[in-house]
Amino acid sequence: MNFTLNVWRQKNANDQGRFETYQAKNISPEASFLEMLDVVNNELEAEGKEPIAFDHDCREGICGACGMMISGRAHGPRAATTTCQLYMRNFQDGETLTLEPWRAKAFPLVRDLVVDRSAFDRIIQAGGFISVNTGNAADANALPVPKDNAELAMDAAACIGCGACVAACKNASAMLFVSAKVSHLALLPQGDAERVRRTLNMVKTMDEAGFGNCSNTGACEAECPKSISISNIARLNREYARAKLLS
Amino acid sequence: MELKSNCPGGPIEKRWEDYKFHMKLVNPANKRKYTIIVVGTGLAGASAAATLGELGYNVLSFCYQDSPRRAHSIAAQGGINAAKNYQNDGDSAYRLFYDTVKGGEWRARESNVYRLAEISVNIIDQCAAQGVPFAREYGGLLANRSFGGALVSRTFYARGQTGQQLLLGAYQAMMRQVTAGKVKVFSRHEMLDLVVADGAARGIVTRDMVSGKIERFAGDAVLLCTGGYGNLYYLSTNAKGCNVTSIWRAYKHGACMANPCYTQIHPTCIPVSGDYQSKLTLMSESLRNDGRVWVPKTAGDKRAANEIPDAERDYYLERKYPTYGNLAPRDIASRAAKEQCDAGRGVGPGGKGVYLDFRDALKAQGQKKLEEKYKELFEMYHNITNEDGYKQPMRIYPAVHYTMGGLWVDYNLMSSVPGCFVLGEANFSDHGANRLGASALMQGLADGYFIIPYTLGHYLASSKHPKVDANHAAFKDAEDAVTGKLKKLLAIKGKRTVDSFHKELGLLMWEHCGMARTEKSLTELLQKIPALREEFWKNLNVPGSDADLNQALERAGRVADFLEFGELTARDALERKESCGGHFRVEYQTEEGECKRDDDNFCHVAAWEYKGEDQKPVRNVEPLEFKYVELGVRSYK
Amino acid sequence: MSSILKKFLMALTGLALVGFLIAHLGGNLYLFLGRDHFDGYAKKLEEMGPLLILAEIVLAGLFLTHLFMALKLTGENQTARGAQGYADNSKNQSTPASRWMWITGLFVMMFLVVHIKMFKFGEREKPITAKGEEIIKAFNGEEAAKQFARESGEHGSLYGLVQKEFKRPAVVGFYVVLMLVLGAHLSHGIASAFQSLGVLRPGWLQCLKPWCVALAWLIALGFALLPVCTFFGIGIN
Known part of the structure; x- marks a missing residue:
């Protein structure tokens, strides 16, 4: 298969940035999207040109490092899939693909398709944890957790922090990410003691990081590679109201 | 060089307890005078950084990823072993110890392995308290499943994402210490050298991967938690960034490299599809519970799998290992597959694959039953290969998965360079020549949460090394x-x-x-x-x-x-x-x-x-x- | 104010305005019962005096809060998205209604100005002409004629005004189009408000959302029906 790639190239945060066109030739339909980029990069490197920079690591859809806008879709056209788990057979031979980095004020561009998502770390630092020092724990079975709650918590905890929700949202809102962590911890009895503080602090940090407001368009849910539901956002809103009333 | 393991003697159940008591402690007020460098933020690194921060040390944490949450521990699927005996099926620390030593073919230290088994129960308690959403029964208590190499049900799991959930637990604990001001994270920083001054590890030199700046960091001890070296083989189930650099740098400064030849090759990976292939994807071993492994009897048979009649199929695992059959252990199943492919009977592109066939299980149990057990795996296989495992046999081939070798460490997890500690897959310590399923997560967390806090304190309290700053030659x-x-x-x-x-x-x-x-x-x-x-x-x-x-x-x-x-x-x-x-x-x-x-x-x-x-x-x-x-x-x- | 509090305000004012719309639509349906009923209803409202003014102030407050928050949120959201947009933005996985809330909102505001000017401050038809007054005087005496003239002169006939305006094709077209815009606004707005208030539990999301959308279009089509029926004389003559 052959593809024409329009790729956003930008040397660093201060550079202007522009689209450049590359040809990906003789790509196997069995190759993954990132392997297709490897082939293009390998050719660039052989010519002494700098390869297209993109974040990636595990290449099995769980680390959350990879991610880019592929012709207007976060992580490409396939639902519930990370960029690394996207295969070229999902595209038409001869197709032109536009590759852009996640765009959001809170995700400053680092280079080409690489952005700085450390705002997510700061949000977790604000309260995305349960305060239990090592050694403090009681027996794991001392505190039963209803199975349904454990399952809902796991649904939310599946978030890989890739930032597709922010990238896909017209407002660059991080509510899906924040709500997933708040939900995960609020649904478990272990997380109950810090529920109020956690919710208030995480939302505050989210706002300060420069993410937009949620307008419930649902684009985040549609693009989330782990299918995290926006019902978590409703839960965050409820948790927030509760926290405001209790604090 | 004489290698002193520093393993304590006495009855094995008492060794760690006695050893802990005899170790020197650091006065709480003095802990904040020490700076500890932790390289890597996987299960071992994140849990160590969090715990040392909680104790009051100043921790500098480094990772090459853009966030500590992305370390490759996150990709572990199956589960984590612990000798809780919640199932009342005869498990105990001793049995876990026994299974691990045997599974590792008697090439690991008894003292280390027993300590690991003993600590395993604390890990589950700690992780549950952190909010790791382990699978549960309707009564709200923890569920278990069985895993290869054991006759008891001792594996705790969070769907197929156990590694992710445990890592996020450790990462969150570490982020809490960032807020507390005890841990400082340097992401997108790659350690490029270990600094040994006056006979002890005193710091590292890193490259800021964004600005290219080379920086020096000094500390009182260096913890290398940088994972395995499976990418030596280019194609492996490791993340693309996994590397040997940090431990190789330490090796060049005098840390001994132990048993590098022990490489675990996992039998159920999706085969290579072409020369563009960048990594291999593992599918859970559990598939072998219902799938039958076979190859055509005739070399070079080009017919489609379903057109080959039973008489012309060789169910070689069942033939060679009648008792265990398709459930033969990882190393044995892997070698058997290679043997068939080398003899020209392999299937798929390049003949590098064998069939894992669910035809008989489908007949006996129906597709619905199989979907309940393996839906996600069949979907993953379908996504990657574009083949439907329900309609035609899956193709599998072994791939490099885990490395048991690594830097040599003593009972304190300290390498042969004083002050340079090595945790998790980066060290060689606990798995011998072969690691059992669901034991890697256990080791990483045992090292970081429950061993290093003691042994590091002992080193600092007894070390006579004067302070060194980054201006040292x-x-x-x-x-x-x-x-x-x-x-x-x-x-x-x-x-x-x-x-x-x-x-x-x-x-x-x-x-x-x-x-x-x-x-x-x-x-x-x-x-x-x-x-x-x-x-x-x-x-x-x-x-x-x-x-x-x-x-x-x-x-x-x-x-x-x-x-x-x-x-x-x-x-x-x-x-x-x-x-x-x-x-x-x-x-x-x-x-x-x-x-x-x-x-x-x-x-x-x-x-x-x-x-x-x-x-x-x-x-x-x-x-x-x-x-x-x-x-x-x-x-x- | 945190982003979630702002959204709470949007949701609460929005839902209150939806409540008003439902009541307003209910009142307007008197049109189908004829001139006397409709004018009677209008008269009753107008006789509330200060209460009506109070209600109008509250409504204006709700509307202005909704508008102000919308402008603020939209501004913040555009800043958050950053200066550099996507080159390919055609495949966003959300409904156009949800993406264009601020545009539809602005159209609804524009409509409101026209609507208030047209019907609140519009010149109402007097039910009686000078000639008619003479006839009443001849049959019922001067007093009766004066009283009739006073009453109808004070209030005029709103029904008549509606009849007059809704016979103009341009007005009918304008109303129908703007009601469709309102429908689009509400089709996202109502469900979104419940989501913002955290009402949508996992199971409810699926159940509640279609009802919210249905309500939105019911309101919009209900309002659009009035000019159409008046124009064609279906049920309203």
Whole structure:
């Protein structure tokens, strides 16, 4: 298969940035999207040109490092899939693909398709944890957790922090990410003691990081590679109201 | 060099407890005077950073990813073992200890393994308290499942994402310490050298991968938690960034490298589909519970799988291992698959694959039942290969998955360089020659949460090393060496790309030092690697500069180290004239083709000591004693 | 104020305005019962005096809060998205209604100005002409004629005004189009408000959302029906 790639190239945060066109030739339909980029990069490197920079690591859809806008879709056209788990057979031979980095004020561009998502770390630092020092724990079975709650918590905890929700949202809102962590911890009895503080602090940090407001368009849910539901956002809103009333 | 394991004596159940009591403690007020450098943020690194922060130490944490949450521990699927005996099925710390020593073919220290088994129960408590959403029963209590190599149900899990959930738990605990001001995270920082000054590890030199800046960090101890070196083989189930650089740098400063030849090859991976392949994907071993493994009886049979009648199929695992059949352990199943493919009976592109067929299970149980058990795996297989595992057999092939070898450490997890501790997969300590399923997560967390806090304190309290800051000459030397090497890589301006060298090295390793090794293949390899290395330094082309984000340069540095490390691995494999676990020497096998250990001559740890650029490394030996688990034979007939 | 509090305000004011719309639509349906009923209803409302003014102030407050928050949120959201947009923005996985809330909102505001000017401050038809007054005077005496003239002169006939305006094709077209815009606004707005208030539990999301959308279009089509029926004389003559 052959593809024409329009790729956003930008040397660093201060550079202007522009689209450049590359040809990906003789790509196997069995190759993954990132392997297709490897082939293009390998050719660039052989010519002494700098390869297209993109974040990636595990290449099995769980680390959350990879991610880019592929012709207007976060992580490409396939639902519930990370960029690394996207295969070229999902595209038409001869197709032109536009590759852009996640765009959001809170995700400053680092280079080409690489952005700085450390705002997510700061949000977790604000309260995305349960305060239990090592050694403090009681027996794991001392505190039963209803199975349904454990399952809902796991649904939310599946978030890989890739930032597709922010990238896909017209407002660059991080509510899906924040709500997933708040939900995960609020649904478990272990997380109950810090529920109020956690919710208030995480939302505050989210706002300060420069993410937009949620307008419930649902684009985040549609693009989330782990299918995290926006019902978590409703839960965050409820948790927030509760926290405001209790604090 | 004499390798002192510092293992305590006495009854095995009491050893760790007694040892803990006799260790020196650091006064709480003094802890904040110490700076600890932790490299890597996987299960071992994150749990260590969090716990040391909680204790009051100042922790500097480094990772090459953009966030500590992305370390490759996150990709572990199956679960984590713990001797909780919640199922009342006869489990105990002793049984977990026994299974682990046996599973590792008697090539691990009894004291270490017992401690691991003992601590396993605390790990589950800690993780549950952190909010790790483990699978639960309707009564709200924790669920367990069974896993390979054990007759009890002791594996705790969070769907197919146990590694992710445990890592996020440790990451969150670490982020809490960031807020508390005790941990400082340096992401997108790659450690490029260890600094040893006045006889102890005192810091590291890193490269800021965004700005290209080379920085010095001084501390009172350095913890290397940088994972395994499976990417030596280019294709593995490891993340693309996994590398040997940090432990290789430590090796060059005097830390011994133990048993690098022990490589775990996992039998149920999705086969390679072409030369563009960048990594291999693992599918849970649990598939072998219902799938039957076979190849066509005739070599070169090109018919579609479903057109081959039963009489012309060879269900070779069932034939060779009637008792365990398709459930034969990882190393055995892997070797058997290779044997079939080498004989030309492999299926799929390039003949590198065997069938894993669910036809009979579908007939007996129906698709619905199978979907309940394996829906996600079938979907993943379908997504990657575009083949429907319900309609035609899956194709699988073994792939490099885990490395049992690593830096040699004593009972305190300290390498042969004082003050340089090694945790998790990066060390060699607990799995012997073969690791059992669901034990890697257990070891990483045991090291970070429950062992290092004690042993590090003991080191600091008893160490007489004066404070050293980053202006010390050793830092300058290390920085110069790092800068020099980067400049050198950029200056070659040859014709070949980094990946082409890495792929060639990987293939060499796989062919000569993969699932089966011979004296001949290893001797050849020992000639081919230096030649390839020489070409690398003459004909490599790294575009760009070292003053900004340069992913080609990052890869080049890692491959340069793999090119040296591969040689040591081959050397280790050549010297270990026996077969055990992840190291199969064709010359040393039983009549049935199984591993033939040589306990008289090789019941020891081989720890390689660096002697200089053009010197042969020295093979030091730490003898292993087995008082509790008698040396025996691992049989799965 | 945190982003979630702002959204709470949007949701609460929005839902209150939806409540008003439902009541307003209910009142307007008197049109189908004829001139007397409709004018009677209008008269009753107008006789509330200060209460009506109070209600109008509250409504204006709700509307202005909704408008102000919308402008603020939209501004913040555009800043958050950053200066550099996506080159390919055609495949966003959300409904156009949800993406264009601020545009539809602005159209609804524009409509409101026209609507209030047309019907609140519009010149109402007097039910009686000078000639008619003479006739009443001849039959019922001067007093009766004066009283009739006073009453109808004070209030005029709103029904008549509606009849007059809704016979103009341009007005009918304008109303129908703007009601469709309102429908689009509400089709996202109502469900979104419940989501913002955290009402949508996992199971409810699926159940509640279609009802919210249905309500939105019911309101919009209900309002659009009035000019159409008046124009064609279907049920309203």
